[in-house]
Amino acid sequence: MRLLADSLRARITILVIGFCVLIAAIFTLAVHFAHSAYNDELRQQQGLQFTRNVAWMYPELGKLEHIRREQIETRFEQMLLLEPSSALYLIDNQGRVRVGYSKQRSIGGSSHVALAPIRQLLDNPGGKIVYGSDPDFPGMKCLFAATPIYDGKVQSGYLYMLMRPPETNPGQLLASSYANRTALLVAFGASILSALFVLVVMAQITRPLRRLASAADQVRAAGIEDIPDPASFPHQDRRDEIGHLSRAFRDMVQRLHEQVQRVRRMDATRRDWVASISHDLRTPLTSLTGHLETVILRGERLDKAERERFLQVALKNAQHLDRLSASLFDFARLDSDAMRLEKVPTHLGELIDDIAQRFAPAAETRGVHIDSSYPDVLPLAEVDAALIERAIANLMENALRYTPTGGTICLTAQPRDGGIALILTDTGAGIAAADIARVFERFFQGSQQREGRGHAGLGLAIVKRVAELHQGHVRVSNRTEGGACFTLWLPLNEAE
Structure with missing residues (x-):
């Protein structure tokens, strides 16, 4: 596993495959939610048509003050035999539930339904999906359909139909959907193809990099003094980033080699210069010292002409030493970055x-x-x-x-x-x-x-x-x- 983690090709491949899997998962979820939204929209439109038909077939539903509760509940139960998770209610114009049938009931149920979602749906029946309140489960939003009911020509309330989600495990629902299964298969196939494509592409990318790494290892093993022929470095003729990297590596090795040679030449020159300076300093110093010692040792035995000649030679050597030291100082000053x-x-x-x-x-x-x-x-x-x-x-x-x-x-x-x-x-x-x-x-x-x-x-x-x-x-x-x-x-x- 460590060798796998140390491989650039493996790391990039794993990263890209992980990215493909993530995209596949996002695609699957997007298809699932889009499919669910489409189903909800279709169910709401079907529910609207269903409630309109029921209200038209049973006009007595609008007579809320004279309805027979047991008879209406029985009729609603028969209507919902094929939709056991749905519920039907008759509500008045204030949103109070007058009668209804629901197989799923809650002990803490409510007798009131919010009217704002109903008006929103009826004002724009072909618009976006609207969710309404559930009188049996207060606080829960649910897909619904509604249609006005009339007592004669006066609207007395609404026929309100709730379309609750089926009592099915979400995983089972996801697996049972043909669209979801298709999306999963497409995403899985795309991930496999992407992984194969990435493996091929990474092989094409990393192969020249491995050859360049091998050339770098050869340079490291040989040392800067015995580098391989720079013309033998791979991929120099390529016009992409690999070729640019190869040429840059070649130029870097050549420049390093030239700089090492230059430093060695300068070092040899400095050694020669130090030897020459030592000689140039020693010669006048020896002459200066010798002539001054002669003047001191022989003293009065030297006549005036000899004494002056010895002193002139000593002065000449001293002046030469002064010029030499001045040149050294001037050169050091001019060569300084602070100049x-x-x-x-x-x-x-x-x-x-x-x-x-x-x-x-x-x-x-x-x-x-x-x-x-x-x-x-x-x-x-x-x-x-x-x-x-x-x-x-x-x-x-x-x-x-x-x-x-x-x-x-x-x-x-x-x-x-x-x-x-x-x-x-x-x-x-x-x-x-x-x-x-x-x-x-x-x-x-x-x-x-x-x-x-x-x-x-x-x-x-x-x-x-x-x-x-x-x-x-x-x-x-x-x-x-x-x-x-x-x-x-x-x-x-x-x-x-």
Whole structure:
């Protein structure tokens, strides 16, 4: 029984069969009540005709003041030989029972009949079924028929006929009715056919579900690393809900597999990055510590030039550590969900001029020329000026690092595609083909960067994050004439 209850097919089948049985029972009861109502309506119409005929055949019934009680009761008894459950009464215009016959009598009977139902029936004899009071059983409503009786031309009362239900068990009455038996047989047959139909339909519905469940079990048994071929999942070509479920299951498994692989790649990248950061931190720290220890240990034995050289090297390493820690802090801040931009109307042309002037001394020291340009009319942009400045500065530092002596770095701003493109080009060696697709990845260091010293590979990742925060993007390509080209595109929200 537990296995049966655990089966979706069995539960739905039982539920639908139960529903069919309920509908069959309701149908049977409806037929029974409709049949009973029809019988009552027919009996009432027949009773009306019967009382009219009796009143016409026996006009002396209207002489209520001169009737012979025993004679009338005997005559009524003879009339009701074939209807032992019925009763006949003569009542006056006030509803008092003057004489009557009833085989079923109650000790607490009444001598009065309500006249309102009688008038309702006689006013609309072809209308709905009317039930009247029973003088032998006060408070009980019963099917009746009535007709006026006259003493000459004056109405003296009514001939009142009660048609009580037969003294038969309701179950026997239900079983003895042909209409009820037919309704029961039809309902039973419909239930059987419905059950068979439900079994067939549920088999068609649950069979593909069982196949999908089997595929899910295979995935669970194999693990996310060794999933079956998603193309082998059943019913993918169906256009109904089963097909939609199969395709959704396939896509879910594929996405889970891709996410697991991505997490593993990120974990491997993080481990490499931690190792690289450890190396990048250890190298300047070792140099800084070594030079400071030399200054302390040798003290007065160092001449002024040597002391200054050692201190300059220590200062350079300390400055590098400061830049490295600042990059780590900036990247963590930009990657936080709590990061909020402070946008202000900014002239990006003037911004790149400021950055070019700031890097001019360092470029001159390296023998590199920096050129900046922008059109005379450049709309203001709603941006976080500090972040955009940091992003351009990172691109400039990257370009200075790989542009040889005598090279040129060009920084331009120009409208493009409904926004503003900040373009930086250099005349360096460009980016290795193996690195160009991953150059903006966080924690990634290209082959050329690994040859250098003290660079954690966060500068370009920060540029990409700044672009994303502004709903923009950054692209990189190698120039045919040599060098790299970085394009930072920002959507244009013109200031009012």
